[in-house]
Each structure stands twice: as C-alpha cells, then as structure tokens.
Amino acid sequence: MEKPDKGLTWRFVTLAIGMFAIGTDSFVVAGILPSVAKDLDVDVPTSAELITAYALSYAILSPVVAAVAARVPRRLLLIGGLLVFIAGNIGTGLASGFEVALGFRVMAALGGAMFTPTAAGVVVALAGPERRGTALSILFGGLSAATALGSPIGTAISGFTDWRGTMIFVAAVGLVAAIAVSVALPSVPSPPAVTLKQRLSPVTDLRIALTLLLVLVGYSGLFVLYTYVSQIFAPATDGNGRTLAWLLFAWGIAAVVGNMTAGRLTDKYGNRVVINTAGVIAVAVFATTPWSSRHLATAFVAAMLWGACGWAMLVPIQHRLAGVNPAVAQMSISLSSSANYVGVSLAPVVGSFLLDHDVEMRYLGVPSAAIVVAGLLIGEAGHLLIRRKQRQAEAEADGGDTPAEGRAIAAR
Template sequence: MGKTDKGLTLRFITLAIGMFAIGTDSFVVAGILPSVAKDLDVDVPTSAELITAYALSYAILSPVVAAVAARVPRRLLLIIGLVVFIVGNIGTGLAPGFEAALGFRVVAALGGAMFTPTAAGVVVALAGPERRGTALSILFGGLSAATALGSPIGTAISGFTDWRGTMVFVAAVGLLAAVAISVALPSVPSPPAVTLKQRLSPVTDPRIALALLLVLVAYSGLFILYTYVSQIFAPATDGSGRALAWLLFAWGIAAVVGNMTAGRLTDKLGNRVVINTAGVIAVVVFATTPWTSPHLATAVVAVMLWGACGWAMLVPIQHRLAGVNPEVAQMSISLSSSANYVGVSLAPVIGRFFLDHGVDMRYLGMPSAAIVVAGLLIGEAGYLLIKRGMRRAQAGDGDAPADVRAVTAR
C-alpha cells in the first residue's frame, strides 16, 4: 500500500470514529429500554419511542440539512454536527421526564443528520470507483464497530450506574470523535450547492427508488428484533444487563466482520450476490428465534449470524446506489441513509403493532423475517430493472438511460 493509499485510509478511519459515535447512540438505547421505562414511568414499548424519535428525525432532517448547509466547509460541518450531537445526548441524560427526553433525542438526531451524509459524501469524493466498496465499508465499519463496542459498553454502564450514565458515555464518545476529526482530517472542498429539490431528485429514477425502498423495508424488518432484544433474549440472559451486554458484544463483533467482508466481496462478486445471500441467512435466523432465544449458546450463534448478515447488506446496497448513476452518487447515498433511519424508526412501531395484535414476543422474529423477504423482493425488482437498462444500452437502444453503462451492479 502506497503513501497515498495509507493517507486516504487514515482519513476514512478518522471519519469512521465519528460514525462510531453516531452508531453508539443509535444502537445503545435498545439495550437500556427497561431501565429507561422504569425511571421515566412508562412501559417498554412506549420507551421505544425514543428510538423512533431519533431515527425518524434523522431521516427527515438529513436531506434538509444537506441542502441548507451545502456551502459550509465539510470539516466544519462535521465538527458542528458532533457538537449538536453531544448537546442532545447530555440533554437526554439530564431529562426530568419522558417528553423532555424525546425532545433531546431530536436534537441528537439533528447532529447525526449533519454528520453522517457529510461523511459519506467525503468518502465517495476521496475514493476512486475501484476503491468505493472498500472505502464505504471502512466508513460504515464505524457503525458496526459501535454495535461491537459502543452499544454493549453503554449497556454494561447502565448496569453499574443507570441509563443516564449511558447517555453521558455516548456524549463522551462524540467529544472524542470531534477532537479526532479536528486534528486528523484536512480541509475538504465543499461540493457544488444543491437545492433540496435537486437533492431529492434521484428518487425519480425508479432504479434508485427501488434500492432506497429495499433499504427502508429490509432494515425495518432487521431492527424489529433489535428494538426488543432485551426482552426476546431474556430467557437466555436471565434478565441480566451484563449478560445482555455480552450478547450485544457478540452481535457487534459479527457485524464488524460482516461489514468489512461485504466491502471486499461486493468489489469482487457484485452487490446482488452479497445482498441476497446475507438477506436469506438473516431470514432463516429470524424465523428460528423461537427455538434459539431460550438458550444462551444458541442465542449467541443466532445474534452473530444476524449481526453479520444485517450489516453485510448495507455496503452492497450503497455500492448499487453509487453505481446506478455516478453523477448523483453522493445524493443517492445520503438518501439511503435517510431511508435506513426511516426503516429503523418504523421498527418499534411495527413491533408494537404485532405485539398489540396477539403476536407473542417469542415469535416476533417470524413477521420480521417476512418483512425482510419483502425487502429482498423489492431489491431483486430493482436489479432486474438495472439489467434491462444495460441490455438496452448494449443493443444500441437510444431510449436507454444515458448513465446505464456506468452501472456497477452485477
């Protein structure tokens, strides 16, 4: 690896530290829901609205912030985003009641909305097409590393202190990320100003729209179980917060491996193979949770397969979006982040719907698996549409999309 490659990799890792902070905040709340519910005097499904508030606010604010702050220097925007994120988490930890906590989750989401799409855009700009998959896997490796370390550490902290101590920990991680970026990341040129209408324009391309819908649907299914992970695997952990932290650690380690492996496999095999293989394995894991969740040994195997496959899907989907139309790749990836968070925000709502309509907590994995299957079918429809456009272009059809030859899907 040459000096240039090493320099780029260091920049990607620096941004991944920030993603680690954002990811820790996104995933740690699920592990502390019982503690939050008890302290704020609400039930667990209601406390799960903290996850929905954060994820939905992020999804809505992300494209808006990207358009409004288009002329702000990239490094400055990254640091400001982390400062807002820190304020939101400290406020959540000091909140006197549930409504105040919800409000500060929106503030934290604003910080995440400022940081994540900006970081993804910087990575795409710095990495050439031949390194795009690997570069994205490094960046989003920060998110998967948050599941491996940040979330279980935060869950364990709540066992020693309470959930408020966990939020202080998240804020401290955000501060560390802000310092690292201010020191290690050089100035990055701002992209040309793009209006909100232009930023949303990739959705009008059905190939991109189907990829975004794949993200939304698949990740709503993937995160239903994560929302209620403390309850679903309570028989295996005996309700112990420390045991749950170790289970989340196993989930996160597998997520890191799945994410990093997916980047290389996507560059080698193409995104379709990685998306479908990982998705089918996740479906099988979810459908069998009634039999794997009661025992610690089988629970560990299940959550590791789940973590690896869930995170292995993200990079190839980003890869597909970047390749469909390279001219709008940064905007497409930004929208995919919003779609991801819409899916995550819907997960607690969908999970509560099933629980309220007679589905036992033990069997919640079955409707979750069905939703992931629906996402895979949507993704397959998008792939077939891309292939049809490529065939038309190869046949000299003048009506084929002008950018179709740049498609990297295989």
C-alpha cells in the same frame, strides 16, 4: 506516495470515530429500554419511541441539512454537528421526563444529520476515484464497529450505573470525535451547492426507488427484533444486563465481519447474490428465534448470524445504487442512509403494533421475517428492472462501450 496515503487514512479514521459515536447512539438505546421505561415511568413500547424519534429525525433532517448548509465550510459543519450531538445526549441523560428525553433525542439526531452526510462527502472528496471504495469502507467501518463495541459497552455501563450513565458515555465518545476532527482534519472545499429537489431527484428513477424501498422495508424487519432484544432474549440471558452486553458484543463482532467481507463477496459474485443470500439466512434466523432465544448457546449463534447478514446487505445495496447511475451515486447513497433510518424508526412502531395485536414477544421474529421477505421481493423487482434497462442500453450502445459495461456492474 506512502506518507500521503497514511495521512489520508488517518483522516478517514478520524471521521470514522465520529461515525462510531453516532452509530453507538443509534444502537445502544435498544439495550437499555427496560431501565429507561422504569425510570421515566412509561412502558417499554412507549420508551421505544426514543429510537423512533432519533432515527426518523435523522432520516428527515439529513437531506434537508445537506441542502441548507451546502455553503457552510465542511470542517465547521462536522465539528458543529458533533457538538450538537454531544449536547443532545447530555440532555437525554439529564432529562427529568419522557417528553424532555424525546426532545433531546431529536437534537442528537440533528447533530448526526449534520455530521454523517458531510463526512461521506469529505471522504469522497479527499480519497479521489482510485481510493473511494476503501475510504467509504473505513468510514462506515466506524458505524459497524459501534455495534461491536459501542452498543455492548454502553449496555454494560447501564448495568454498573444506569441508563443515564450510558447516555453520558455516548456524549463522551462524541467529544473524543470532535477533538480528533478538529486536530486532524484540514479545511475541505465545500462542494457545489445542491438544492433539496436535486438531492431527492434520484428517487424519480424507479430502479433507485425500488432499491431504496428494499432498504426501508428490509431494515424495518431486521430492526424490529433489535428494538426488543433485551426482552426477546431474556430467557437466554436471565434478564442479566451484562450477559446481554456479551450477546450484543457477539452480534456486533459478526456485523463487522459481515461488513468487511461483503465488499469482496460483492466484487466476486455480484450484489444480487450477496443481498439475497444474506437476506434469506436472516429470515431463517428470525423465524426460529422463538426456539433459539430459550438457550444462551443458540441465542449467541442466532445473534451472530443476524448481525453478519444484516450488515452484509448494506455494501451490495450501495454497490447497486452506485452502478445504476454513477452521476448521482453520492446522492443515491446518501438517500439509502435516510431510507435505512426510516426503516429503523418504523421498527419500534411495527413491533408495538404487533404486540398490541396479540403477537407474543417471543414470536415477534416470525412477522419480522415476513417483512424482510417483502423487502427482498422488492429488491428483486428492482434488480429485474435494472437488468432490463441494461439490456436496452447494450442494444443501443456501439460495440459494448464503457458506459454499457459500467451499467452491467450494477446489474450483477
């Protein structure tokens, strides 16, 4: 039994490398926005549209690609997605103007949309029910590791070369992932074809819809600051790109720790406690950034709490989605990824709107905190609805059968 387990684990790690590349691409642009803006002759809020273009395209294309390419062999779709992703990042790095760079960001997002949902489905298929949680944690561990290593490394590279070097670095990581997948991953049977309408059907359940809205609103608030992280923490870093890279490294390490511990905490205390505790701490951190961003020591503390709490919320949210209706759990979790990216794509828009309406850069954390609070309130409404439905189901069940017990897990 040991050898097959090790083989499966290696395959999960192989896919996690791809997630690492895509995650690096998602987060690294925020750290190099001033350099991008200067080189492409636009202001920083305009250059932030590169983040919006990538995240929004990914969110829209993920369910569409999953439906259209349902019959494409999984291995081919994974490798093809990474190749498109690589081309999009090379194109961004060589772009002669802002509009060209924007187009290549959409191409990179298409590659990510081809890879990520497919990788999640492959992991679920290979792992089986008994190892599904572990397999998914390995896969999405690649995404959180991107915040700890990929993003700060990419930011540091821009300090030695320029932002174009950073994009080539991201493409190189994608190439490593493509080679690893082509070598290590066997052929995987394609799942039954699911239409786009079926993939979106979980949204008709108000409990799932409210949980997805929590993701969208909450992560929009969480990433408003990340979009302008180089400027908000400029007083603490003195505008030094290498110091910022260390700050992002601390943020990312804390994100990995938050992601790793969230599962155990959710199993012990329930998803509601973990979501709300992490969210409230993040709100407090954001509300105090006008002061914590002035000094390097307090900036590191704020960044680490922010990273840990932001990533600790993802696991319990997915836990809640899986428990609401296990029959559509995979589609619900896929939609949560899209909701996350919609929130991330809105963050630069929201930030730009606030800055245009006389909110000073250093006070941007205050309205961001208010947005996170709104997300938590939406999540609480979803939790109360889940509890009510669960009580109704228990009342109708014969002596607390297994389905009712399963629904009770989602209500915790």
